[in-house]
Amino acid sequence: MPIEQNADGLKVWQKRNRREQFTHWASWFIGVAVFVVCWQQISESTTWFFVWDAPRIAGDILTRATPPKWEYITQLGEPIWDTLNIATLGTLLALFLAVPTAFLAARNTTPSKTFIRPLALLIIVSTRSINSLIWALLLIAIIGPGVFAGILAIAIRSIGFCAKLLYEAIEEIDHKQVEAITATGASRWQVMAYGIVPQIMPAFAGVAVFRWDINIRESTVLGLVGAGGIGLQLSSSLNVLAWPQVSLILIVILFAVVLSEWVSAKVRGAII
Missing domain, CATH: 1.10.3720.10 (MetI-like)
Structure with a gap:
């Protein structure tokens, strides 16, 4: 944690030094700017009338979809x-x-x-x-x-x-088991079958x-x-x-x- 001195010469404990504070706020500024630009692009390509009318459309579809057609289950x-x-x-x-x-x-x-x-x-x-x-x-x-x-x-x-x-x-995997089986003179396939596969x-x-x-x-x-x-x-x-x-x-x-x-x-x- 950085320490800085104020005008009176007293030591002040801070969470970040000036460079870290600048980086922190610059990151926030860049993030907000990117969000604003992306939101502007999305807004320009969105027909907001359909968005505001979506609850009514969803309610209408829900009304048409209920009750389910239970007899159709035989075809599923x-x-x-x-x-x-x-x-x-x-x-x-x-x-x-x-x-x-x-x-x-x-x-x-x-x-x-x-x-x-x-x-x-x-x-x-x-x-x-x-x-x-x-x-x-x-x-x-x-x-x-x-x-x-x-x-x-x-x-x-x-x-x-x-x-x-x-x-x-x-x-x-635990290589000690592989080394133990290899030490017995086992082949590559035996090492794989008995030392690796079980693990x-x-x-x-x-x-x-x-x-x-x-x-x-x-x-x-x-x-x-x-x-x-x-x-x-x-x-x-x-x-x-x-x-x-x-x-x-x-x-x-x-x-x-x-x-x-x-x-x-x-x-x-x-x-x-």
Whole structure:
């Protein structure tokens, strides 16, 4: 904490010296200026009449959407099942590809830190940087609409997420166990199987369940772009303004998400 002397020669304790105070207030000034400029840009491109009229529109839609069309539930069994399959199979495929990618990216298991590790990190970053909806749009253009495109979109999106957490877990293992197994004359694969894999299994299980929980949420909207699942029913109902059907679909999606959250919480609790 800086100390300064006033005109009488008395020492005064201050939280910041003059340079730090100037930097602090300059940062606030720059932040406020940036906020004002951004707000001005947003205001110029916003039709404020629709914003002020939004509560009335929302109330009108809510009135049209209630009560939900409960008899429509019979047509949602297969779409919600497709959504669960997209999330589950996409997660399994992602884990199948993420595990070797993680071992190639970890500093203590990669065969080459110069060539192979940067390539593995590039795969992790590139798959994580693009949203699953964009992957779905690209895959639909390549292989056509349907559940298979949704599975691949979820899988590609999940590879980077799972591989990043797994390679960090690999780098944080207890190296004493690895050294002990290596000292017995074990091969590289035996060291990996008996010294590394048992240490990362809890992290692997936690990542798998957590990512599956996330993919349940993401797979519910992939149908909006034609990748199958209950999102396709939601898109069809929105196109014809069938608001009672929309409200029922949203209830089903909410129930599926809550159920997946409960399952993942139970599994993570059992693992921990």
